[in-house]
Amino acid sequence: KQEVTQIPAALSVPEGENLVLNCSFTDSAIYNLQWFRQDPGKGLTSLLLIQSSQREQTSGRLNASLDKSSGRSTLYIAASQPGDSATYLCAGDTGGGNKLTFGTGTQLKVEL
Amino acid sequence: GAVVSQHPSWVICKSGTSVKIECRSLDFQATTMFWYRQFPKQSLMLMATSNEGSKATYEQGVEKDKFLINHASLTLSTLTVTSAHPEDSSFYICSASSASGSHQETQYFGPGTRLLVL
Numbered sequence: 001k002q003e004v005t006q007i008p009a010a011l012s013v014p015e016g017e018n019l020v021l022n023c024s025f026t027d028s029a030i031y032n033l034q035w036f037r038q039d040p041g042k043g044l045t046s047l048l049l050i051q052s053s054q055r056e057q058t059s060g061r062l063n064a065s066l067d068k069s070s071g072r073s074t075l076y077i078a079a080s081q082p083g084d085s086a087t088y089l090c091a092g093d094t095g096g097g098n099k100l101t102f103g104t105g106t107q108l109k110v111e112l
Numbered sequence: 113g114a115v116v117s118q119h120p121s122w123v124i125c126k127s128g129t130s131v132k133i134e135c136r137s138l139d140f141q142a143t144t145m146f147w148y149r150q151f152p153k154q155s156l157m158l159m160a161t162s163n164e165g166s167k168a169t170y171e172q173g174v175e176k177d178k179f180l181i182n183h184a185s186l187t188l189s190t191l192t193v194t195s196a197h198p199e200d201s202s203f204y205i206c207s208a209s210s211a212s213g214s215h216q217e218t219q220y221f222g223p224g225t226r227l228l229v230l
Binding site for chain 1: 209218
């Protein structure tokens, strides 16, 4: 059974710091991978999608990479802002059919 | 961008009653819809996958007779929690995709429905 672990589980940083969130899959066969943001009590906002033929994606201050050989992905957030405070979830389609397995999440707090 | 809505956003019900949650794709045709459940401080767990016009496929451990899913049109899927009990209290989130089982398509997520069973 595929399991997805995110490290760290929680992170508190001062505004302006660059930070890296990690995601690892027990089964490295990954078709695609997405990073999401979830605000408390809310649904999911898709941040980045790395499709099967890609290795990384960038959007603004966010960069996500995927190493299929190791089953690991990282989300890099540059110049963090208080508005970035949220829970970040990675999710991978590891069996085809577009069924996502979600990670355990990283709760990020960016302080003034 | 693609928008998915859910209704209601929250519901409180008595134990033993049934609750229906709607998931709608507002500006695209959703060939496939997914239903997830999220317990407090936990991640999302896929409950079932539904394709328009066919029966839903349930994940292991999810009771199909308790969680009834109907995907009668390309823009609407419903999840009915039958005979709800307090342990069914959770955050239910749907997602929609315009592809039929393709792993290349993004899933667009609804805002979620919070269910509290007393």
